[in-house]
Amino acid sequence: MYLWNIKIVAGTLLLVLLLGVLYSSIFQSHRFFLVFENKYISQLHRNGPQPDFRTHDFHFEVPDHLQYKQPSILQGRTDVVTVTPWLAPVVWEETFDPVLLDSIYRPKNMTIAVTVFAVGKYIMFLKNFLETADQHFFVGYNVHIFVFTDRLDDVPQVKMAVGRQLTVRAVPSYSRWQEISARRMEMIQILIEEKLHNSADYIFCLDVDSNFHNHWGAESLGGLVAVVHPGYYEVDRSRFPYERRPASRAYIAPEEGDFYYCGGAFGGLLQEVHLLTKTCRTNFEADAKEGIEAAWQEESHLNRYMWINKPSKVLSPEYLWQDFKPRKPEIHIIRFSGVIKNYALIRPNV
Numbered sequence: 499m500y501l502w503n504i505k506i507v508a509g510t511l512l513l514v515l516l517l518g519v520l521y522s523s524i525f526q527s528h529r530f531f532l533v534f535e536n537k538y539i540s541q542l543h544r545n546g547p548q549p550d551f552r553t554h555d556f557h558f559e560v561p562d563h564l565q566y567k568q569p570s571i572l573q574g575r576t577d578v579v580t581v582t583p584w585l586a587p588v589v590w591e592e593t594f595d596p597v598l599l600d601s602i603y604r605p606k607n608m609t610i611a612v613t614v615f616a617v618g619k620y621i622m623f624l625k626n627f628l629e630t631a632d633q634h635f636f637v638g639y640n641v642h643i644f645v646f647t648d649r650l651d652d653v654p655q656v657k658m659a660v661g662r663q664l665t666v667r668a669v670p671s672y673s674r675w676q677e678i679s680a681r682r683m684e685m686i687q688i689l690i691e692e693k694l695h696n697s698a699d700y701i702f703c704l705d706v707d708s709n710f711h712n713h714w715g716a717e718s719l720g721g722l723v724a725v726v727h728p729g730y731y732e733v734d735r736s737r738f739p740y741e742r743r744p745a746s747r748a749y750i751a752p753e754e755g756d757f758y759y760c761g762g763a764f765g766g767l768l769q770e771v772h773l774l775t776k777t778c779r780t781n782f783e784a785d786a787k788e789g790i791e792a793a794w795q796e797e798s799h800l801n802r803y804m805w806i807n808k809p810s811k812v813l814s815p816e817y818l819w820q821d822f823k824p825r826k827p828e829i830h831i832i833r834f835s836g837v838i839k840n841y842a843l844i845r846p847n848v
């Protein structure tokens with residue numbers, strides 16, 4: 499009888515122990531999951547409260563009897579890759595027909611918003627940016643350019659074609675160029691929430707120290723649009739200048755990532771760019787609280803975002819070249835390109 503009691507007590511203890519182990523393992527994994535979610539926010543509130551964005555029709559109707567070159571699935575560019583492994587188009591010259599695209603998109607009467615920051619001495623780049631945009635960027639569409647600057651009196655008067663408008667927003671200046679560049683995410687997020695969500699369809703966020711040289715139009719439209727950086731498309735991903743410290747929310751491991759994308763040009767539908775900017779801003783600020791600034795500031799956070807949230811359209815380096823780089827044979831046209839600049843003369847810090 500005594501032995502029987504000991505067996506019951508031992509059995510009960512064993513059961514309690516097993517339940518304890520089970521409980522703590524579930525609790526721990528749950529907690530780990532929460533910490534992970536918290537630390538590496540890849541995208542905020544896709545299903546949560548969002549501004550009331552415009553709805554879109556993706557109906558591709560063309561006028562009767564429109565004349566254009568016969569499409570082929572056998573002939574076309576063979577020197578470059580024109581689709582990603584997740585089946586997003588990669589846009590290169592000669593992969594699209596601008597006449598056909600305009601006949602689809604122009605009747606939709608959409609508005610394309612553009613953000614461009616000209617803080618401190620970068621105001622010197624604004625005139626050429628605006629003038630060349632008028633000549634090459636979405637010609638014939640409604641284009642609304644938002645200039646963010648701390649030098650309101652120095653914004654140049656530039657004549658713009660019918661259907662195009664410019665709005666100037668005052669922004670503070672920061673003492674470090676890294677901060678000026680990175681804070682763009684926050685300001686674009688706020689612009690979309692306050693003003694754009696129901697008055698534009700697509701948005702492109704561009705560097706001011708760049709000029710347009712050739713057509714940039716409807717072929718670039720997509721849900722989430724990224725540009726492959728001209729300096730890294732021939733480089734193994736382990737050598738991309740991604741943020742490599744695991745402590746940062748922009749971290750990407752050497753064997754991870756798709757392309758190295760530019761911080762100087764990205765865009766897409768307003769709701770997509772809203773999520774991107776909000777997520778990058780949140781992660782940038784959370785890193786800053788822990789004393790970390792990613793290797794290339796918001797560009798590093800953008801690269802992590804685009805790795806997790808694959809862009810639906812990828813623009814080739816034709817869409818952001820660099821003037822100091824000799825043109826490569828695969829680059830048949832340069833549409834937009836960064837000017838050569840003297841960093842020591844124009845940045846507030848070195």
Ligand SMILES: CC(=O)N[C@H]1[C@@H](OP(=O)(O)OP(=O)(O)OC[C@H]2O[C@@H](n3ccc(=O)[nH]c3=O)[C@H](O)[C@@H]2O)O[C@H](CO)[C@H](O)[C@@H]1O
Nearest residue numbers: 615616617620675678679705706707760761762794795797
């Ligand atoms: C071509 C490209 O992808 N460029 C990116 C690259 O370096 P960049 O050398 O192109 O950076 P940058 O000096 O052009 O700064 C980015 C942008 O911030 C604005 N600005 C900057 C400093 C200043 O004093 N005033 C001012 O207005 C301006 O719009 C400028 O174009 O890495 C940066 C990381 O931080 C940004 O992601 C840039 O977009």
Ligand SMILES: [Mn+2]
Nearest residue numbers: 705707762836
């Ligand atoms: Mn730049």
